[in-house]
Amino acid sequence: DVKVTQSSRYLVKRTGEKVFLECVQDMDHENMFWYRQDPGLGLRLIYFSYDVKMKEKGDIPEGYSVSREKKERFSLILESASTNQTSMYLCASSLSGGGETQYFGPGTRLLVL
Amino acid sequence: GQNIDQPTEMTATEGAIVQINCTYQTSGFNGLFWYQQHAGEAPTFLSYNVLDGLEEKGRFSSFLSRSKGYSYLLLKELQMKDSASYLCAVRFEVRGSYIPTFGRGTSLIVHP
Numbered sequence: 723d724v725k726v727t728q729s730s731r732y733l734v735k736r737t738g739e740k741v742f743l744e745c746v747q748d749m750d751h752e753n754m755f756w757y758r759q760d761p762g763l764g765l766r767l768i769y770f771s772y773d774v775k776m777k778e779k780g781d782i783p784e785g786y787s788v789s790r791e792k793k794e795r796f797s798l799i800l801e802s803a804s805t806n807q808t809s810m811y812l813c814a815s816s817l818s819g820g821g822e823t824q825y826f827g828p829g830t831r832l833l834v835l
Numbered sequence: 836g837q838n839i840d841q842p843t844e845m846t847a848t849e850g851a852i853v854q855i856n857c858t859y860q861t862s863g864f865n866g867l868f869w870y871q872q873h874a875g876e877a878p879t880f881l882s883y884n885v886l887d888g889l890e891e892k893g894r895f896s897s898f899l900s901r902s903k904g905y906s907y908l909l910l911k912e913l914q915m916k917d918s919a920s921y922l923c924a925v926r927f928e929v930r931g932s933y934i935p936t937f938g939r940g941t942s943l944i945v946h947p
Contacts, residue, residue, distance in 0.1 A: 757937075764939035765878075765922065770932075778932060812877060823868060824924075824935065826877035 725749070726827035728813055734833045741800040743830050745813030751825075752818040754796035756780075756788060758809040759829075765812065771796055772818060803834045839938035841923050846944045852911050855941045857923030861904040865933050869897050869908045870922040872940070878922055881908070910943075918945045 729744035745754065755770040757780075767780030769788040777788050785807060789797040796815075800807055810831050814824040839859045847853040857867070866885040870878035882890055884899035884906060896909040910917055923938040 755935075762939065765924075765937035767934065767936065770934065772932060778934075780934070781936075823880040823883060824878075826879070828877050 726813060726815055726825050728811075728827040728830050730830050731828060732831050732833075734835065735800075735803050736835050737802075737804060739800075739803050739834075741803050741832070741834075743798040743800075743811055743813075743832070745796045745798070745815075745827055746794050747796075747815040747825070748794065749815070749817075749825070750793065751815035752793075753816045753822075753824075754790065755814040755816075755824065756786075756796065756798045757812045757814065758782070758807075759812055760809050768798065803832075805834050808832060808834045839923055839925055839936060841921075841938040841941045843939070844942045844944070846946065847913055849913055849915060849945055849947050851913050852909065853913060853943065855908045855910075855921050855923075855943065857906045857908070857925075857938055859904050859906075859923075859925045859938075861901065863927040863929065864901060864904075864925065865928050866926040867897075867899055867906050868924040868926070868935065869895075869906075870924060872920045872922060874919070881921075913945050915945050915947070918943060 726747045756768045757765045771790040787799045813827040816822045816824045841857045869881040872878040882897035889898045894911045899906045920940040922940045924935045926935045
């Protein structure tokens, strides 16, 4: 089974803190994604990566950065957390090419106070 | 991002059939996925369509019309456990990359 893990299920941080969300997949997938999910807004793409050290902005990259130093790991960084970044963060991975489904991690619910 | 529209909420009766529609902009289209997401859980894959027509997988079927920018997910013989959010995701080609964009999801409530 494909497994995508995220470092924390729940996280509470204070405004201005630097926050790291880690995602690891064990299926040698080329593509990795970070989404946030908010009620009424659905899943919105923050960043994605199609190879090691490669990254592309999604629809809402402002206030976030990412790092992909190894193929299996994709990190999302909030340089200075703000209350409007309180959300559910979902990581996903997929093989490259057509027709490849995404496999999602369990999500990290982040609360910024 | 690309506009993807699906109803916010639907209700249906156990044992019935329900159809969840999804419409999208056709430019750059490169495949459509349906995912199921139970409350508090991650989305899980249900179906994939890239050519016109119907894909059947047990109680679930998905249909695509590329020219109309339209898909639907059909759930038959509804069970209480089918109560979940159903996400339509369309993959678009953007600057040489294939980027999936999600609709806001349809919350399906199945009642006895």
